[in-house]
Amino acid sequence: MSNPHSRTADDAGSSGGRDAETVREHSVAAAPPREPLAGDAGLDAHLVVERSAFRLDVALTAVPGEVVALLGPNGAGKTTALRALAGLVPLSAGHLRLDGSALERTPPENRPVGVVFQDYLLFPHLSALDNVAFGPRCQGVGKAEARAQAAAWLDRMGLADHAGAKPRRLSGGQAQRVAVARALATRPRLLLLDEPLAALDARTRLEVRAQLRRHLAAFEAVAVLVTHDPLDAMVLADRLVVVEHGRVVQQGTPSDIARHPRTDYIAQLVGLNLYRGRADRHTVRLDAGPSITTTEDLSGPVFVAFPPSAVTLFRDRPTGASARNLWRCEVTGLETHGDQIRADLAGELPLAADLTTVAAAELGLHPGAPVWATVKATQTHAYPA
Structure with a gap:
């Protein structure tokens, strides 16, 4: 995320009263991508963040072109993990490597990372075009070229007719697409999306979810999505990482997670009754409760699930x-x-x-x-x- 202070007020317009630290934290600009080392392309992270009453300890890997969703209840640590990847929260321990480069000590503005925040955080004083051009300008691209690149991104997002509109003139779905375009315009090696559909109404959410899936499918680097909505995760992600109480409790493809939930939280998300017990052939004696007869012939500790x-x-x-x-x-x-x-x-x-x-x-x-x-x-x- 290139330093937003490297541009003058004439380049980016007045900050509208935002202090420098807020603008820095909310910037989605990224440094130009570095060439990945052979065999090291993608994300390799062990995120450990210690707080007074909470500990995050999450291992996360992804290959270029993969969309990974961090899914979990409120307070599970999903957003802390996302902010640690962006450099907005320092690691207490662990490591963070992207395309073979260690990023633990790299300032947020120098990381090849793009971020789409939950409320988008578009600059209210800039047009949609200049919001998207902001990242390339922070990377040293000339004003005319940055605006040309921004225009191309807006066209790709179906927003060419709204290039001159300020954020207050955009619908929720349009603002979301501008935020995605602003993040992608910096050509990040890691794209982070924090509850990207949470601010949308149900009808708009359906349309924008489908559009976002197409854009993510075309993204050639790593994308990490944070959400508590199982449908968003199932539709948008290639792989789910479920976090509870700061730790990974299950990960796998959406279909595997849906078919084999391993915690009550996951079972409720996917709409299954879930029990744990010990199997003896076709009979499972539950840890707390009666027995259940199944068709599977198993022995030892098992889960049993069935839909309502x-x-x-x-x-x-x-x-x-x-x-x-x-x-x-x-x-x-x-x-x-x-x-x-x-x-x-x-x-x-x-x-x-x-x-x-x-x-x-x-x-x-x-x-x-x-x-x-x-x-x-x-x-x-x-x-x-």
């Missing part, structure tokens, strides 16, 4: 049902979940069940109602813990 849609509810104990798994439960809560009703159940086995509004009405479901829950063995999935 696999659960069938009855008001009376079913007779002649083919389901191998049957538990007596009580409804503790009901909520709309898409076009269905999700019932939270407690009892022999705490679980969530999805059913239609018609089925919920016919069963007379309400908090406190007793029910029987069944799940067929063929609808469960067991895998080693």
Whole structure:
């Protein structure tokens, strides 16, 4: 991120009252990319940040062209990790190498890093064109050439007609694309995106997510995305790294994470009931609760997962049902979940069940109602813990 103070007020316009430190921290300009060393291209980081009541200890690697999403609940350490990569938070220990070069002691303004912040942080006094041109200007590119490069980026983003607009005249989706263009115009070797879609409404988010995916697919260096939204992560990333309490708890492709969650947080994100126990052939004795019959033939510690849609509810104990798994439960809560009703159940086995509004009405479901829950063995999935 090249030093934004290397340009004069005539080059970039008035700062509108921002102090120098704020402008420096929010700059997305980057130093010209260095040639990667053979075999060392990409990101190799071990981020350790010590704070009074929190410790971040996250290992992160990525190859050029790969999009990695840091996913986790609020307070997990995702943003701290992102800021450590950008150089805005110093490492207490560990290392940070990009294309074979150590960056631990490199000031933020000299790192080949582009950042798209959650609220975009466009310079309000500059047009969209000059916002994008700001990075190349910080790298020493002449004013005319920087603006030509910026115009090309805006055209690529479908914003050529908005080049002269100030940020206040842009929609949320347009501002987001300007912020991405501003980051990419510096040709970074590492692109960081902090909740890039969080500020958008649902309709705009759908459109911009698809556009951002296309731009990331064309990006030839490493991109790291921070989000708490599983859909953003699943759509935008090639690989997910799930962080809880400052540590990596699971990583893999979106499909692998969705199929094999290893914590309650991940299971809730992907919409699965998840349990841990010990398998003896097709029977899994849960650590806390009854047994579950599965189709997998396993032995030892395992996870068992099944979707809420696999659960069938009855008001009376079913007779002649083919389901191998049957538990007596009580409804503790009901909520709309898409076009269905999700019932939270407690009892022999705490679980969530999805059913239609018609089925919920016919069963007379309400908090406190007793029910029987069944799940067929063929609808469960067991895998080693």
